Amino acid sequence: MTQDPNAQAQIEPTELGANAAETGDRQLTDETSDAYGSHEVGVGNLDFATVAEMGHTATQLDPLAPAVLSVDNLKMYFPVKSSGVVRRTIGHVQAVDGISFEVPKGGSLGLVGESGCGKSTTGRLITRLYKPTGGSMMFEGQDLAQLNNKQMKPLRRDVQMIFQDPYTSLNPRHTVGAIVGAPLEVHKIVPKNQVLKRVQELLEVVGLNPEHYNRYPNEFSGGQRQRIGIARALTLNPKVLVADEPVSALDVSIQAQVVNLLQDIQTEFDVSFLFIAHDLAIVRHFCPEIAVMYLGKIVEIGDRETIYGRPHHPYTQALLSAVPDVKQAAIGGRRERIRLEGDVPSPINPPSGCRFRTRCQFAQEICAKVEPPLLQIGQRHKVACHFAGELGAHPATPVTTALLGVDDQGSPVSGAAPTNTQLTIPGYEETWYDLKTRQTTGV
Amino acid sequence: MTSVPMTQSSAAERDQHEGPFLQVENLKVTFPTQDGPVTAVSGLTYSVEKGKTLGIVGESGSGKSVSSMAVMGLHDAKSAQISGSIRVGGTEVVGLSESHMRGLRGNSMAMIFQDALAALHPFYKIGGQLEEAYLVHHSSASKRDARRKAIEMLDRVGIPQPDRRVDDFPHQFSGGMRQRAMIAMGLINDPSLLIADEPTTALDVTVQAQILDLLQDLQREFNSAVIIITHDLGVIAEMADDVLVMYAGRCVEYGTAKQILTSPEMPYTWGLLSSIPDVTASTDARLIPIPGNPPSLLRPPPGCSFHPRCVHSSKVAGDLCSTELPELLPASSGTAHLKRCHLTDPVGVYRSEVLPEIAPELVEETR
Known part of the structure; x- marks a missing residue:
């Protein structure tokens, strides 16, 4: 060490x-x-x-920021065991199935989706609470997926996590000082007699009274407990913070306090965030870039304006139309929305081809036969759909056939070689596939 | 379980009752604790008509759940002191005996809880729990009728293959389906008043949209009065006709959903609006939290209970805010709009100071 x-x-x-x-x-x-x-x-x-001065506006995108974390084709399959004495593996929960993305330095990537889509598993993979089944996670020249626990230890300083529930993620029998100071002792970063000083600094950074270091978590309110969790995550000066639903357990008025605190921390210490949440409005405020997950896959990824303004995937469109809007009060009644029927299918036995096809109103034969690639269709926009298009303007024929070498029904065309050049890289390419002309174009 | 069946005449009386179906007047709920009495709700007055929806918003501890549990008669008489008046369809329920209360509860009024997994009994089949709710209030019905009714209700709330799913246990249902099953249980006796306490808080947005659609369809069909308790102002905007904003046990603002969400006149409501981001808002809008934490109800602040967290109290002359509790008075936008605040020109402050920060794109429109 x-x-x-x-x-x-x-x-x-x-x-x-x-x-x-x-x-x-x-x-x-x-x-x-x-x-x-x-x-x-x-x-x-x-x-x-x-x-009002202390309240922040939405975080802006820095398009030139280099990637601090680059995730490529990450997979996590959990085995499903049979009952009985000999517990054979009878299947796998495909919680995360081949996702690729980049987290920019000092920026934030939002990960949204319904419960069970694999977004929390992704967070736990990046912090290496799980060892991935496949894929790579490049962080400062090292592949986090390949390291063993011993090799991982120095890197754990750089990748920290903020948990959802501030009531269960703090040990009720430890004082705040012990909770926030524990990482310092584990990693032996400061001499023992300076731990307290550092703990008090951290408490002050997150807006708590530094003199409260000897209190227990039960003496604090939910919002304050979450601040303790944030202080603990900041203890080792991390470069990447995985925030798994950091505000969803808090009251509305307190949520805004914590979001503002996270924005302060981001600008102050240049931390990158992987921000996992199901609240689309909070994600929109905090993250200039957003990835939408469905059943273990990223179905659409892009910058804020694209994902919220002109989403191209039917699932993103349905998700956004489901969010109740305060502005509706001026008009009255409910907003027109896309109704999704049924529930998310089981990740043990996901549908063939496109995983969303069972609930998609545009699904055709090709969707069951061929899985749509995550195709870059704009400067900072990727979507995985055969019929990608803006709401109300979905194309009648699949847009992906030429690239995949299949016909409109999804059957392979003999002699047509699939061009798989830009399908699964973590970041964005200089050139992309234009949906209107169906040609590769650039800036 | 024993039950007091409603006689035909009293049920008919309920239906023909004039005026709002639920009338709450000057409600006060106090819990004695070791540290002294906690007044969780005080001076609360509101009414809900049949076919209308009232939204109650507020932080945890503001008394929104306590007040609706008082309506349902769910407080233990030994530990809660309730005063004031609650009339359900003309029947006064404050001080009503437990046996009479049972006749009303689940029959003419029902409640949907937030956490469906905790509210459904894990040991009994969904169908059994629905049948029980029906049989308690229909003592002449046979078990077969009850089962048919249970299947019919599961079908009504959109559960696929209701005749098979009726024999499932709660853990075999997904989160959205459990919530539907609980709605089915609440509606099985066609209640005239339905109280939904955070009905969609634990659910995903797509499921939330399904449940809200369902609640609206059912309300239209049964013409029931609905109270929705939530902290999600988006849900309020799309569901509620009237809105009641609660803070520290008191109503601080009351009006139609449009009045409350487009021209609020109480700094706490401004604070709620400014502390939630919006999916369609301008990215220049600031997220401005309400500073501080909700007060302890054991020793509520003197004067206006919001004044310690209020950033506009300096605009009120003297120390009125910290000494005198403001009355609930008509606001400037309409007589039905009530607010509890000492500010003399709330509309001006909201338009010139608050709105430019939280919704810069709306400033032009309102001028």
């Missing part, structure tokens, strides 16, 4: 910590610190303009 001098206490108690403190998280007066511990209430004498 080498001592990294740079890793020592890089995080200074900064303005952002002080700001968060002013907003009231630390306005602990004697009246409020009663039996309810640190449920602080007050805001002091802030006016709206100051508070």
Whole structure:
């Protein structure tokens, strides 16, 4: 275990910590610190303009940022065992089945999808809580998928995780100081007598009172507990943070506080985020780039404007139309929406060809026969659909036939060689396949 | 289980009752605790007509669930002190005996809970649980009738192959199907009042859309009064006719969904609107949290209970906010719109300060 001098206490108690403190998280007066511990209430004498200044607008995309993490064809199959004495493997849950993406340095990639689509498994693969069945995850020249536990240990500093439930992810028998300080002791980054100092700095960064290091998690509210979880994840100055539903267990008014804190941390420490959530509005705010997953596969990936403005995959369109919209109040009634029938199929025995075809209104014969490749169709836009098109403008014939060497029904055409050049690379190519002309074009 | 069947005459009375089906007046619910009494709800007044939907919004601990559990008579009389008046179809339910309450509960009013897995008994078949709900209120019905009714209800809420799924256990259903089964159980006696407590919070958006569609279709069919408790303002916007915003046990703003969501006049409602991002909003819109945390109801702040977190209280002369509880008074946009705030020009503040930050694209339209 080498001592990294740079890793020592890089995080200074900064303005952002002080700001968060002013907003009231630390306005602990004697009246409020009663039996309810640190449920602080007050805001002091802030006016709206100051508070509004601290709220952030949506994170912007940096198109030139290099990739810090590059995931290629990642797979995770969980074995399904039979009952009885001899527990034979009788099948596999294909939780994640060949996904590729890049997380830009200092940026964030959002991962959305319904429960059971494999988004949390992806997060756990990247933090190597699971060992992947196949594929690679390149991080600073090393393939995380191939490393053993010993080789992984120094890298665990760089890839940390924020969990969904702040009630179950903190040990109730440990003090906040012990929870936040544990990574420092495991990785022996600072001498023992400096651990406390570093813990207090971190608590200040996330907007908690540094003097509360000897309190237990039960003395904090949900939002404050989540801040403790964030402080723990920041302890080792990670380069990548996997945030698995970091705000979905919190109250609405507290969600915004935590999202703003994560945005502060991102700009301050240049951390990259893999942001996993099912709340499409939060993801839109936090992530300039979004990947949509369905049943273990990425069906569409692209920048915010494309995914939310002109989605091309029928599933993305259905997902977006299902989100209730506050602006609807001005009009009244329900929004017109695409109704998806039934439930997500079992990942043990997924449908052949396109996995979404069983619930897709555009599905044709080719969808059952040939799996659509994740095809780049714009500068920063990839979609996996034979009939990709904007809402209401889906093409009548499959767009992928020429590339795959099949006819409109999905049967192979003799002599036609499939051109598989740009189908599964993690990032984006300079050239892409234009849907209108059905030709490869560039900038 | 014993039951008091509703006599024909009283059921008819309920149906012909004039005015709003549910009328809650000056409701106050207090729980004595070791640290002193906690007033979870106080001075709450609202009404819901048949065929209409009331949305109740607020943070956890604001009293939204406590108030609707009081309507259902689910509080233990030994541990909760309830005062005020709750009239369901003309019948006063505050102080009603448990046996009479049983006749109403599940029959003329029903509740759907958030966590369907916890609300359904894991040990009994879905069909059995539905049949029980039916038989309790139809003592003359046979088991076969009850089973037929259970299958019919599962079919109504869109469960495929209801005649086979009726014999499944709750764990064999998916999350969306369990929620449907619970809705079926709530509606099996055609209640005139349905209370849905966070009915879609644990569900995915696509399933949520299915459940909300279903609730609306069923409401249209049965003409029931519906209360939706949620913290999702999007759900409120699409489902509710009227909206009640609760904070620290009190109603702080009340009005039609349009009034509350397009021209709110209470800083807490502004805070809720500014702290949720929107899928269609401009990316220049800021996400502005409400600072601080909800207050402890054991020792609520003096004056307006929101004042410690309110960033607009400096615009009120003197220390009115911290000394005097504002009355629930008509707002400027209409008489049906009530708000509890000392601000003299809330519309001006909202348009000139709040809206440009949270919805810059809307500023032009409202001018």
